[in-house]
Amino acid sequence: PQIATPLTPPMVTSADFAFVFDIDGVLLRGGKPIPEAVQAMKYINGENPWGVTVPYVFLTNGGGKTEAERCLDLSRQLELDVHPGQFICGHTPMREMAERYNTVLVVGGEGEKCRIVAEEYGFKNVITPGDIIKTKQDTTPFRKLTEEEYKNSRFVDLENTQIEAVFVFADSRDWAGDQQIIMDTLMTVEGKLNKRSEVYNEGPPCFFSHNDLIWSTSHDYSRIGMGALKTSLEAVYKAVTGKDLNTFAFGKPQMGTFQFATRLLQEWRQKSHDIADPPSTVYFIGDTPESDIRGTNEFNKQSDIDWYSILVKTGVWQEGTIPRYPPRKICDNVYDAIKFAVEREQ
Ligand code: G3P
Ligand code: MG
Numbered sequence: 001p002q003i004a005t006p007l008t009p010p011m012v013t014s015a016d017f018a019f020v021f022d023i024d025g026v027l028l029r030g031g032k033p034i035p036e037a038v039q040a041m042k043y044i045n046g047e048n049p050w051g052v053t054v055p056y057v058f059l060t061n062g063g064g065k066t067e068a069e070r071c072l073d074l075s076r077q078l079e080l081d082v083h084p085g086q087f088i089c090g091h092t093p094m095r096e097m098a099e100r101y102n103t104v105l106v107v108g109g110e111g112e113k114c115r116i117v118a119e120e121y122g123f124k125n126v127i128t129p130g131d132i133i134k135t136k137q138d139t140t141p142f143r144k145l146t147e148e149e150y151k152n153s154r155f156v157d158l159e160n161t162q163i164e165a166v167f168v169f170a171d172s173r174d175w176a177g178d179q180q181i182i183m184d185t186l187m188t189v190e191g192k193l194n195k196r197s198e199v200y201n202e203g204p205p206c207f208f209s210h211n212d213l214i215w216s217t218s219h220d221y222s223r224i225g226m227g228a229l230k231t232s233l234e235a236v237y238k239a240v241t242g243k244d245l246n247t248f249a250f251g252k253p254q255m256g257t258f259q260f261a262t263r264l265l266q267e268w269r270q271k272s273h274d275i276a277d278p279p280s281t282v283y284f285i286g287d288t289p290e291s292d293i294r295g296t297n298e299f300n301k302q303s304d305i306d307w308y309s310i311l312v313k314t315g316v317w318q319e320g321t322i323p324r325y326p327p328r329k330i331c332d333n334v335y336d337a338i339k340f341a342v343e344r345e346q
Helices: 037-044 067-078 092-099 113-121 129-135 147-152 175-186 226-241 255-273 289-302 334-345
Strands: 017-021 056-059 103-107 125-127 165-168 192-196 206-208 281-286 306-312 329-331
Touching: 017 255, 017 334, 037 067, 037 334, 056 255, 092 113, 092 165, 092 255, 103 113, 103 175, 113 125, 129 147, 129 175, 165 175, 165 226, 175 226, 206 226, 255 289, 281 289, 281 334, 289 306, 306 334, 329 334
Parallel strands: 017 056, 017 281, 103 125, 103 165, 165 206, 281 306, 306 329
Antiparallel strands: none
16 A cells, blocks of 8 residues: 655654743743744744654743733743643742741732732732731831722731731832831741831741842843842841841742752643653753753752753843853854754754
């Protein structure tokens, strides 16, 4: 019998390797795709000389929206379907903290979006800085709520509320007001809002969804980010109380975040590509040496999979400087990076 020859090579999914993408400075800047990003995604979805598709997930330190909402944005921006099963943002691993803490102060992001995220994660009683200001307006002398913020905020029982932990989910839109309210909470006895400490080291823990000092936006130069707020808060706390403040950061370069990404990638490969075994190599493409490259290189030392760091020139890191954490490969942009990796695998 005659066997028909296909005109285009059949689509093959590679089980040997996978990609993990950073987002800001690699695929997007200021919410718009980097010119090579759309082409790059087409390439790993089969538009390459070998007709090979490669599984991938996204690992960003950004946040401020539910994973589902963020995936819809990303699908539009990159002209492809992005599923929440292939997406991790800075606050995704905070989901697991909902088992430990009930009443929490959630800071950052647009309007009520981070409260919605926290409630979706299972935190039972989510208080925002807006709630505190609505209840006691002189908390922030120079920050008044807009009509809409007032309407959406909830009154808090300041006499009987105990905040068990503070979570900075996304970038603060009002550093002064938010820092005041975080300080007030951390200076309490065990988060009891009506009980100020005399020793200033018995407040609740304070978690940030990442520690990026700077990040890449549409501006020519990198902008200060959540890591800058964390640094500022620690310095102000020390200056005001004389005590050191120990805060905690999730996100890259934390090893826990890379472990989380390994699990997600494994599940995604199984669910969407029916691949049971782990890949031999994971190519991580990032733009920030301090979070992306540092985390990938450190995690590679403890992983059975070869985590291969690629630094691109389209974001935080600038050509002409030596990256503080050296990558295994530097590429001009994300398209060159994936072409390099796919060719290396042939
Ligand atoms: O606020 C987000 C930013 O710090 C970094 O995002 O995608 O580069 O990890 P990303
Ligand atoms: Mg980045």
